[in-house]
């Protein structure tokens with residue numbers, strides 16, 4: 034099937050979504066995606082950042098689609114024509130979506146473990162406007178404790194449902210979900226429960242923001258002071274192929290390896306993630322080539338200072354606290 | 361007097377019982393369809409009738425039925441949408457409460473046409489007592505052989521069940537309704553697939569409104585062509601209108617589509633004019649989601665033609681000068697009504713009812729409510745009007761389900777037609793709710 | 806809305822062990838379950854939660870939700886997700902009679918605000934609160950399909966429409982003298998017009 038996105042044509046198999054087709058073309062046309070996750074069935078459709086304009090439905094039915102569509106949940110038709118960054122309407126609409134995602138967001142990047150690898154930071158930087166028009170008190174939640182492995186910061190959650198789908202599809206028992214509704218929706222367990230089973234740690238890797246973070250890593254280092262290396266070990270539960278984050282000789286955290294779209298290549302087990310924090314546990318393959326399709330991190334792990342400068346610029350642009358005045 | 365096909369017997373004592381309902385010609389459509397017609401013939405009559413969905417969207421029912429996938433060995437379902445929660449709408453409640461068998465008869469005849477062996481009537485939880493009435497009627501229908509195995513000795517068997525909701529407007533959206541029927545949160549599904557292909561438990565499903573299903577009975581009895589003669593153009597048949605607000609005779613009226621709006625509001629047969637000798641200010645013609653129109657535009661189109669109670673005439677002029685028939689929730693406001701405060705009640709409603717799945721609706725509805733609250737507090741600025749406009753435009757069309765639009769349209773329409781009211785509050789830094797005194801009158805009367 | 810039941814809320818194992826549907830309620834639950842294909846038993850969740858709420862004190866405690874999960878063979882989180890989504894399920898204790906006054910457009914146009922204020926004054930509570938004697942809880946609600954007979958309030962299964970101050974007085978008197986839990990599932994609903 035032939036589809037044209039922002040003027041670039043590509044041939045894709047039936048069943049391919051517009052987002053996947055755009056990613057095949059490359060970052061220059063690929064819409065940002067906050068909730069879709071290739072490895073999770075039924076993911077996507079929620080955040081609306083990936084919306085695009087279908088200017089021609091297909092060769093058979095050339096009518097445009099009346100409303101913007103979520104590219105992650107819309108399949109390509111033969112002869113379809115799509116506008117993403119080339120449509121001013123979409124750029125403006127996306128700005129709106131980004132603003133909605135940010136109005137209740139705490140914007141505490143300087144104290145957030147996700148800073149530097151946060152999809153929302155990227156998104157705000159690349160697609161947002163400079164200043165928020167929201168003048169009301171931001172939403173707050175009572176914190177709940179989900180164990181000593183994972184920290185939940187509900188105020189930072191964008192309700193992308195990735196962690197819920199991960200728990201359902203990757204782990205043996207889903208213990209958490211989305212409760213309440215509307216803008217009171219929140220991630221919670223049924224009464225206070227520890228989320229801990231063999232694959233539960235993967236919710237940290239899929240979370241696009243700093244809502245679910247690795248408690249065994251927290252506050253140890255900001256990511257840009259650590260060096261990621263690809264490593265492996267023989268593991269009887271998972272593939273054993275991971276990314277090990279080093280500070281000197283010390284393993285500060287273990288994560289799954291991620292591709293250029295910031296999605297994990299293969300899920301890893303909790304044993305690899307939490308229980309192997311000695312460098313000698315791992316066979317180091319070499320430095321990770323982080324080629325995320327993002328402005329603030331592209332290649333910057335090899336250039337730490339530039340990253341910091343970028344991150345600061347970016348936070349200022351969003352009206353965040355100055356990184357050097359952080360508590 | 362216009363013709364009535366749905367609630368013509370509503371004043372007959374004990375019409376809620378099978379015995380009386382039957383004595384007044386009830387269940388004749390089941391007899392006619394099962395004995396003398398094939399399922400496709402029933403569908404054809406519905407197509408010919410031009411019947412359009414009465415739940416709000418007005419989609420042609422016959423066409424919807426013809427989309428139903430019919431794979432071998434997979435059950436098909438008919439689901440009745442009795443979630444009725446659109447502010448200003450109470451016709452389905454009236455129909456189910458007063459003539460429950462009219463719905464059950466429609467369920468059987470429609471299920472026969474669709475080849476559905478089981479059907480569910482999803483009633484909003486707050487209507488628990490109505491569910492009891494419908495359940496009692498279903499019991500009677502089973503006992504008399506209208507439901508169950510081999511109805512009327514044919515090989516058509518059918519089971520019909522009632523399911524109650526838990527309190528959520530969004531479950532009126534058909535895919536949210538199906539989720540709820542499956543015992544889940546009422547989160548609308550991302551489409552495609554459409555229910556006609558994968559609906560209840562993944563099986564092909566038709567979802568129709570209570571009134572739509574009840575209308576199938578007269579259509580089968582009189583024939584689609586005869587039914588289509590009532591009304592104007594593509595607005596055929598009769599429609600139940602829920603009339604409320606500052607009128608003399610609020611209530612549920614069955615009208616022939618095509619009567620002038622002016623007649624509906626002012627004639628003694630229907631609303632009986634505006635209460636307390638006041639003048640009319642504005643009307644929300646089709647439930648809270650549709651654009652509000654000021655008196656000039658609800659009585660006459662922008663071209664100066666009389667506005668009629670049809671899908672087309674109410675829609676004339678698009679959203680610039682027109683509105684929609686929607687669910688037929690007709691709310692009339694008198695001259696003392698604050699449009700801003702009325703809008704606030706709508707926006708608060710949508711904020712409260714947003715399921716929270718998608719960001720524009722989850723975040724935008726609450727934001728709009730907060731800004732409108734500023735108007736009521738007298739702390740709003742003129743720029744807040746522009747901001748409201750911008751927010752609604754960024755919700756509209758960017759969401760998973762139409763609740764986003766339903767929340768955006770009332771805001772847009774209020775600003776479009778009554779901007780001066782917003783600006784006045786912003787300039788004076790004061791909000792005076794003049795309608796207050798008028799309302800108190802009725803309360804203490 | 807908002808965070809009502811929370812992680813910090815305790816779960817009482819002893820209380821949980823005591824929770825069990827009465828025979829009559831269990832028979833109703835079984836009847837409801839029979840409405841769905843056997844592998845679709847989760848579909849019974851909403852109606853069963855209604856029964857549980859009426860049976861176990863007018864609200865859904867964590868123990869009650871856990872019990873419902875067991876009856877329907879689903880995970881407790883699935884019950885909590887659903888119970889917290891719908892407004893009719895109370896996740897905190899409420900009074901014997903909960904007055905839910907509609908506040909949407911048509912009711913507002915007809916004086917719903919005055920009715921709310923009147924009840925607040927009369928019962929000496931604010932919206933969201935319960936009287937000290939545990940008799941009444943006052944809530945506001947969104948359109949309940951009685952717009953033509955506004956203003957209105959719902960109490961349990963009963964709809965009270967065309968409200969006036971006088972009618973409110975009588976309702977309070979009546980419910981107080983009856984002094985029993987009012988549930989949505991009540992079969993002896995007493996609507997007033």
Ligand SMILES: Cc1cc2nc3c(=O)[nH]c(=O)nc-3n(C[C@H](O)[C@H](O)[C@H](O)COP(=O)(O)O)c2cc1C
Pocket residue numbers: 412413414415416417418419421441442443444445446529530531532533534535567568569570572573761762763766
């Ligand atoms: C937010 C929302 C609420 C709705 N509420 C109702 C409702 O209460 N009753 C109803 O019949 N349709 C409602 N609908 C329309 C249904 O999605 C669906 O179109 C309808 O049930 C189809 O039946 P019909 O073709 O017979 O009208 C609603 C739609 C939306 C988007």
Ligand code: SF4
Pocket residue numbers: 138139140141142143145146147148149151152153154189242243244
């Ligand atoms: S880093 Fe991301 S998640 Fe953390 S506060 Fe900043 S924007 Fe939010």
Ligand code: SF4
Pocket residue numbers: 189190191192193194195196197220236239240241242244245
């Ligand atoms: S916690 Fe993270 S992964 Fe889970 S829904 Fe929130 S943002 Fe998404």
Ligand code: SF4
Pocket residue numbers: 530547548713714715716717718719721722759760761762763764
């Ligand atoms: S538009 Fe609103 S109600 Fe509809 S899916 Fe999105 S959040 Fe839910």
Ligand code: FES
Pocket residue numbers: 065066067068069077078079080081082083084103104105106
């Ligand atoms: S990525 Fe498509 S809607 Fe979120």
Ligand code: FES
Pocket residue numbers: 447448449907908909910911912913947948949950951952953955957
């Ligand atoms: S607005 Fe109150 S019942 Fe409809």
